[in-house]
Amino acid sequence: MTNPLEPSQPATAWDPQTLLVAGGRPAHGVDAAVNHPVTFTSTFHSQGIAAPGEKVYARFSNPTWDPFEEVLGQLEEAQLPALVFSSGMAAIAAALQLVPAGGVLVMPSHSYNGSLSLSKELADAGRLSVRPVDIANTEEVDAALEGADVLWVESPTNPMLEVADLPVLLAAAKQHNALSIVDNTFATPLLQRPLTLGADVVVHSVTKYLSGHSDVILGAVATSDETLHSRIHGYRTLHGAIASPMDVFLALRGVRTLSVRLERSQSNAQVLAERLSQHPAVSGVRYPGLPGDPGHARAQKLMNGFGSVIAFEAGDSEAAADAVIEKFGLITGATSLGGVETLAERRARHASEPATVPTNLIRLSVGIEAVEDLWRDLSNALDQI
Known part of the structure; x- marks a missing residue:
């Protein structure tokens, strides 16, 4: 009993x-x-x-x-x-x-x-x-x-x-x-x-x-x-x-594991966003965790963190962005987000995406992998465009 x-x-x-x-x-x-x-x-x-x-x-x-x-x-x-x-x-x-x-x-x-x-x-x-x-x-x-x-x-x-x-x-x-x-x-x-x-x-x-x-x-x-x-x-x-x-x-x-997953992926996203903003092949980065981001002050005030999604513009064309995703070895080119694995997608490949979304914008859903492995994969792909 x-x-x-x-x-x-x-x-x-x-x-x-x-x-x-x-x-x-x-x-x-x-x-x-x-x-x-x-x-x-x-x-x-x-x-x-x-x-x-x-x-x-x-x-x-x-x-x-x-x-x-x-x-x-x-x-x-x-x-x-x-x-x-x-x-x-x-x-x-x-x-x-x-x-x-x-x-x-x-x-x-x-x-x-x-x-x-x-x-x-x-x-x-x-x-x-x-x-x-x-x-x-x-x-x-x-x-x-x-x-x-x-x-x-x-x-x-x-x-x-x-x-x-x-x-x-x-x-x-x-x-x-x-x-x-x-x-x-x-x-x-x-x-x-x-x-x-x-x-x-x-x-x-x-x-x-x-x-x-x-x-x-x-x-x-x-x-x-x-x-x-x-x-x-x-x-x-x-x-x-x-x-x-x-x-x-x-x-x-x-x-059950959301807290530890989000903690790790957010930490990774912050590092990657900062490095992407310095890469010569990246023309723009959107991430609320960056002090220069338009949403930074508001997110800092209203949220308990900045999230694990980064949006960045690769090169100067959709062809350049597609080439970056094709060269990834660790990061997966796929739609969706929020999983333990890092996913990347050029959002404007979808006809239903608003016309104001840059054609070379890549949405990066950052996962929980070792951040240096992720950066190596990102920088290697960006270096080749």
């Missing part, structure tokens, strides 16, 4: 680094499992009128989702568990449906191109209208919020790494009676927690830093608002954007 033990302090009192490791665990007890099992089932025993919280059917919920949703909700300091989705795009789609029919969406000109493409598709269908803004220009955003319904924020932005004055923008959204949604994928809850600053909803591509190993496709949404939570859960249920239990199990396992 087990004898469950209560933790010495509630999870809300834990440091986020501890919560990553200890949150969402089964109760302590003799012979108790340290990890929750993976539950593979499509349905649950159920008869009559379902009681509140009864699982009933696996499109509504799954026991394997629960610990991941609990941990992410706690990390974002939400008052409710997060909601896991089948992909980051599924989470983005669920959040965008919060824009009322015919409503106005204020969105950064530089954002994840999946978000931009979906918002354009919705605009072309007459579902909403989009007001693009420079999210780093607080006055421009405030002006665009007049009569708007939803403010969408990325900070730092993908791929230009602009940093928004998040507390001011979220307060402005409230003043304009606009809902605020923050894509927190780049920063993660370790570097900023938008809900504590006034955001209504936070979105994540769990595929990236949270899972951290480039082996699952998942998304998530977090909110403290019960009405919004219910609407987003309803969207997930009716649209079938549900996650595989095995993928969520792997994501929770990945979350």
Whole structure:
């Protein structure tokens, strides 16, 4: 017979680094499992009128989702568990449906191109209208919020790494009676927690830093608002954007090491950004950790770190940038980011990328390899263009 033990302090009192490791665990007890099992089932025993919280059917919920949703909700300091989705795009789609029919969406000109493409598709269908803004220009955003319904924020932005004055923008959204949604994928809850600053909803591509190993496709949404939570859960249920239990199990396992992974990758990114800014074949570097970066002071004030993504312009053409990536031996030329391995991509190779993204811009997602090996690979490739 087990004898469950209560933790010495509630999870809300834990440091986020501890919560990553200890949150969402089964109760302590003799012979108790340290990890929750993976539950593979499509349905649950159920008869009559379902009681509140009864699982009933696996499109509504799954026991394997629960610990991941609990941990992410706690990390974002939400008052409710997060909601896991089948992909980051599924989470983005669920959040965008919060824009009322015919409503106005204020969105950064530089954002994840999946978000931009979906918002354009919705605009072309007459579902909403989009007001693009420079999210780093607080006055421009405030002006665009007049009569708007939803403010969408990325900070730092993908791929230009602009940093928004998040507390001011979220307060402005409230003043304009606009809902605020923050894509927190780049920063993660370790570097900023938008809900504590006034955001209504936070979105994540769990595929990236949270899972951290480039082996699952998942998304998530977090909110403290019960009405919004219910609407987003309803969207997930009716649209079938549900996650595989095995993928969520792997994501929770990945979350356990987020703190140490991010610490190492950020440290590497800082070194590489400083060296790239001095290389003669590099015409520009964007990284908030550089004192000369336009977002440096704001990131230093508002964030707990500068992140692990660098954007740099290689040579003077897209051909030069492509040549750099082709010459990498250690660094992998691939899309995505946030994994333990370093990935590089010329973002403008995607037709959906904004025209204002330089054609020779390489987005470098820095991993946890030895930094000198990474620099050797980078400098060798750059020296040859």
